[in-house]
Amino acid sequence: MGTTSLRDGDGQVYDAKAILGAAHGYQHSALGPLPQSEFHGGLPTARKLRDLGFAVDEPTVARRNPVWSRDELILALDLYMRHRLAFPDDKHPEVVALSQFLNRLGAAMGTAGGKRFRNANGVAMKLQNFRRFDPTQEGKGLPGGGKGEEEVWAVFAHDAKRLRSAAEGIRATVLVLEDAPEQELEEEGEEAEEGRVLTRLHRTRERDRKIVERRKAKALRDHGSLHCEACGFDFAIRYGKRGNGFIECHHTKPVSTLLPGDKTKLEELVLLCANCHRIVHIRRPWMSIDELKLALQGKTGSAPNLRIKKT
């Protein structure tokens, strides 16, 4: 974070926080100067000082750009894979187009940062970050970058179809999100390997009232009860009247194939109790229903990542 500073007529530069603190003291003499701990510096301070008639130099790094999300990395990798033979720079029309699209995505998801958010130069650099994982590039590329690139590379670099399909799904869904930004869904568990945009689309599918009611009606017709199709839990039996009619739906269609406007088919939904549904989504990669059933039989249930330390 840069420091907000301001200049007087002689070009003398002062620290904005100190000035604002002192100014507060003059304005409210009974209270005395405001100590630095009482307010935050940065942009709000700069604005306040400008209101008071000072010339303010904005902090040079006004807002740090957020770490690249999975959605963004998938779109970048998609571009990378199509152009790695003739490596594109920041003037390349597709790099420029991706930069513009990422700004739309950022606005739709509420993650857009400052002026330089995902500019063409930043996009071109991100492509370089992927390059270092690519055996066809013989050690070219930038050493930097986060864990995100490595994860996205591992999942998608060798599955061109899934990558293409996920990127298309994200692009199409963002255009829909722009029209309905208020549809903020709470998200439990980890986002899918395909990122947040398609995770949201998955959630809207399984919470679509109409199809969910039809799916439940079918289960009642077939079995005369609503029970979890993985563990057998029946809310009506366990909780009595209050649990009557309650069960969650999980959408089993691969997330990379989701597109806005698709019709959910009845057979794509399975009924799961709340616990099983949470477990499916709790971490990446999401579990398939077969894996869930195996885990319930104790066959793969132990969590390999969980090590309990003896003290």
Ligand SMILES: [Zn+2]
């Ligand atoms: Zn689900």
Ligand SMILES: [Zn+2]
């Ligand atoms: Zn269950």
